[in-house]
Amino acid sequence: NAGVTQTPKFQVLKTGQSMTLQCAQDMNHNSMYWYRQDPGMGLRLIYYSASEGTTDKGEVPNGYNVSRLNKREFSLRLESAAPSQTSVYFCASSVLQGATNEKLFFGSGTQLSVL
């Protein structure tokens, strides 16, 4: 049981390049999330998907797009990377967004550097 798997673990991009961060969960969870974490700070929500076929913006969606490919997979795309997007990106999943006793399960993160 792998839980939440993110690929790649590390990535270096040049300004203007594009890339897609992949996330998959094997816990049959309905909801999935993308967060970013800058050094010494808490996590900020980029996008989330409450259920298959739906996506919604979080706190910091600008510069990102997402795709909920199926129940297992939720990808994050940077169309034109900028140095301000240098961060660690975490994918998470939960049984059902909005439940009163929700618990998040996180992947191990992708460390992204944009030069």
Next chain:
Amino acid sequence: LAKTTQPISMDSYEGQEVNITCSHNNIATNDYITWYQQFPSQGPRFIIQGYKTKVTNEVASLFIPADRKSSTLSLPRVSLSDTAVYYCLVGDNYGQNFVFGPGTRLSVLP
């Protein structure tokens, strides 16, 4: 969503009990209190959740007073491996409203 306040950092020594208090004065009736632990270079990990009184599991205890305006995470006999950032979250509408603050950075010293 109820805002939470917790200390930015704490130091402790191995073998001591550590208590981290989180204030959430505006907690709503339906809100649960959830704590996460994050080690360097890893994603946060759920450690405990409660609604009222006391909850205990193999990792920690969570104490919640009757007014529920604060909560205390208790880590018994900490070891060096408990060095991590601990986040307190309160709310019943996760997803867009699931806000992680800076957390409490616990350093356990030998």
